[in-house]
Amino acid sequence: MNLENISANKSFGGWHRQYLHDSETLGCRMRFAVYLPPQAGANRRVPVLYWLSGLTCTDENFMQKAGAQRVAAELGLAIVAPDTSPRGAEAADDEAFDLGQGAGFYLNATQAPWNRHYRMYDYVSRELPALIEANFPVTEQRAVAGHSMGGHGALICALKRPQDYVSASAFSPICHPVNAPWGQKAFAAYLGEDRAAWEAWDASLLLKHAQQQLPLRVDIGLADSFLDVQLQPETLERAARDCGYPLELHRHAEYDHSYYFVASLIEEQLRFHARHLGL
Amino acid sequence: MNLENISANKSFGGWHRQYLHDSETLGCRMRFAVYLPPQAGANRRVPVLYWLSGLTCTDENFMQKAGAQRVAAELGLAIVAPDTSPRGAEAADDEAFDLGQGAGFYLNATQAPWNRHYRMYDYVSRELPALIEANFPVTEQRAVAGHSMGGHGALICALKRPQDYVSASAFSPICHPVNAPWGQKAFAAYLGEDRAAWEAWDASLLLKHAQQQLPLRVDIGLADSFLDVQLQPETLERAARDCGYPLELHRHAEYDHSYYFVASLIEEQLRFHARHLGL
Numbered sequence: 001m002n003l004e005n006i007s008a009n010k011s012f013g014g015w016h017r018q019y020l021h022d023s024e025t026l027g028c029r030m031r032f033a034v035y036l037p038p039q040a041g042a043n044r045r046v047p048v049l050y051w052l053s054g055l056t057c058t059d060e061n062f063m064q065k066a067g068a069q070r071v072a073a074e075l076g077l078a079i080v081a082p083d084t085s086p087r088g089a090e091a092a093d094d095e096a097f098d099l100g101q102g103a104g105f106y107l108n109a110t111q112a113p114w115n116r117h118y119r120m121y122d123y124v125s126r127e128l129p130a131l132i133e134a135n136f137p138v139t140e141q142r143a144v145a146g147h148s149m150g151g152h153g154a155l156i157c158a159l160k161r162p163q164d165y166v167s168a169s170a171f172s173p174i175c176h177p178v179n180a181p182w183g184q185k186a187f188a189a190y191l192g193e194d195r196a197a198w199e200a201w202d203a204s205l206l207l208k209h210a211q212q213q214l215p216l217r218v219d220i221g222l223a224d225s226f227l228d229v230q231l232q233p234e235t236l237e238r239a240a241r242d243c244g245y246p247l248e249l250h251r252h253a254e255y256d257h258s259y260y261f262v263a264s265l266i267e268e269q270l271r272f273h274a275r276h277l278g279l
Numbered sequence: 280m281n282l283e284n285i286s287a288n289k290s291f292g293g294w295h296r297q298y299l300h301d302s303e304t305l306g307c308r309m310r311f312a313v314y315l316p317p318q319a320g321a322n323r324r325v326p327v328l329y330w331l332s333g334l335t336c337t338d339e340n341f342m343q344k345a346g347a348q349r350v351a352a353e354l355g356l357a358i359v360a361p362d363t364s365p366r367g368a369e370a371a372d373d374e375a376f377d378l379g380q381g382a383g384f385y386l387n388a389t390q391a392p393w394n395r396h397y398r399m400y401d402y403v404s405r406e407l408p409a410l411i412e413a414n415f416p417v418t419e420q421r422a423v424a425g426h427s428m429g430g431h432g433a434l435i436c437a438l439k440r441p442q443d444y445v446s447a448s449a450f451s452p453i454c455h456p457v458n459a460p461w462g463q464k465a466f467a468a469y470l471g472e473d474r475a476a477w478e479a480w481d482a483s484l485l486l487k488h489a490q491q492q493l494p495l496r497v498d499i500g501l502a503d504s505f506l507d508v509q510l511q512p513e514t515l516e517r518a519a520r521d522c523g524y525p526l527e528l529h530r531h532a533e534y535d536h537s538y539y540f541v542a543s544l545i546e547e548q549l550r551f552h553a554r555h556l557g558l
Contacts, residue, residue, distance in 0.1 A: 009535055009537050009539035009540070010500075010502065010533040010534045010535065010539065010540070010543070011539040011540075011542070011543055012542075012543045013543075016539055064343070064344050064538065065343050065344060067346035067349065067542065069539075069542070069543075070346065070542075070543075221289070223289065252289075254289040255289045256288055256289065258288050259343065260288035260289065260290040260295055260348075261288070261289070261290075263290070263291075263346065263348070263349075264289070264290055264291045264292075264348075264349075
């Protein structure tokens with residue numbers, strides 16, 4: 001089996017484990033983490049929440065800081081956290097925090113040198129779920145969520161492949177990357193200067209043409225220092241209003257962009273997914 | 280006021296904040312973190328749990344990884360997390376993870392060069408509580424808890440100054456440092472080669488002569504790789520049995536030494552303290 005288990009920690013009666021595997025999609029070795037709740041085993045399969053992390057993160061940030069395992073263990077929900085980009089000497093690298101390693105943006109790059117490895121959208125939406133469903137006691141019911149750059153990733157997974165997910169949510173997502181500095185820098189490098197190619201990866205633009213209205217919840221802090229310039233939630237809200245998409249957008253006074261915010265609201269998001277997953 | 284606020288994050292309706300101050304006891308600048316639950320304010324003071332962290336940690340590990348704020352916010356309990364040693368160019372330094380920076384062991388060093396700055400016992404049991412009680416909306420009711428080296432710290436605070444605390448608890452503590460490699464290395468450096476001087480800082484030896492039986496809870500994982508050599512909980516248990524000290528020692532199958540264990544059981548420990556604090 002193309003899976004190397006490198007850590008295991010008992011957590012709230014279930015298990016947190018990290019694995020390495022050779023990704024065909026990305027052409028390099030990748031690490032991810034799985035939390036299996038106590039209900040998962042030989043006699044019971046459980047649904048999976050895919051968590052997509054933000055800039056600079058690995059699989060560890062969410063698993064160590066969000067406090068999600070307590071609620072996942074109660075609900076009987078598995079959580080899978082991939083890394084945020086290809087890694088290692090083979091992957092195209094650079095020193096910026098918002099491009100290259102730690103900053104894959106969950107899209108498929110078309111431009112050299114990035115197009116060799118940076119196909120994180122196919123990785124998180126196709127290869128990884130197939131690997132998980134073949135090797136762990138899980139059902140094919142999937143939910144997707146994420147934070148910041150990973151909130152953008154969760155939104156585009158939900159909007160581009162609604163048939164593959166039951167529900168989606170995001171904390172503090174980049175809602176309109178074609179119009180935000182982080183998004184513009186990454187999209188220009190990964191997709192090229194032709195902005196028409198960017199539109200297929202922008203949540204606010206995709207939402208306008210959604211064929212299927214997946215349940216979608218967004219939580220955002222009003223003391224988030226990236227709110228107006230990078231995140232622009234009002235753009236997503238306006239797109240939803242214009243096309244009658246039932247977006248649940250919750251604004252939270254005084255909360256910021258950190259994992260202190262994610263930890264404070266993760267229970268709400270997990271229970272949102274649980275309702276739609278029938279848990 | 281000798282307190283510089285350097286961060287603030289809303290968390291579960293309360294506030295996590297970090298501060299810098301000049302410590303008289305340690306003779307250097309120190310950082311600590313405070314979590315104030317939503318109940319704390321101009322009209323209400325709340326009791327404080329002092330959390331002492333393990334080797335290599337700072338004030339951040341517990342605040343970011345334990346998920347304690349959720350329960351503290353429900354109970355109305357403040358949490359204060361000091362650093363684990365003096366820091367900076369002025370403090371005696373070395374490159375080992377288990378001596379010097381990140382490894383203060385919560386005792387008062389008598390040997391050069393450590394005796395200039397390494398007086399963590401006086402810092403966490405006297406200077407820091409006085410500073411907190413003078414500057415935050417808290418009562419003088421204190422509880423103390425910690426992990427690993429910090430579990431040892433919590434035990435010696437509770438056993439040496441039981442009149443200053445309402446209750447004490449520890450995760451995976453070093454229970455008998457005079458007989459464990461981490462303890463022997465640190466005690467030899469900080470206290471000198473005369474082992475008679477070590478006895479005043481060993482929980483299992485102190486417990487035998489306890490004048491006052493503070494409520495005391497210990498949680499320990501049976502898959503902890505440090506269990507037999509470094510932690511030795513059976514020594515503490517035997518001392519408690521021999522002198523009739525009502526120690527609550529809970530062993531947990533399959534759990535390890537990590538914060539995944541602390542996070543899984545922190546609610547139990549906080550509710551233990553809440554019962555004794557009358558919350």
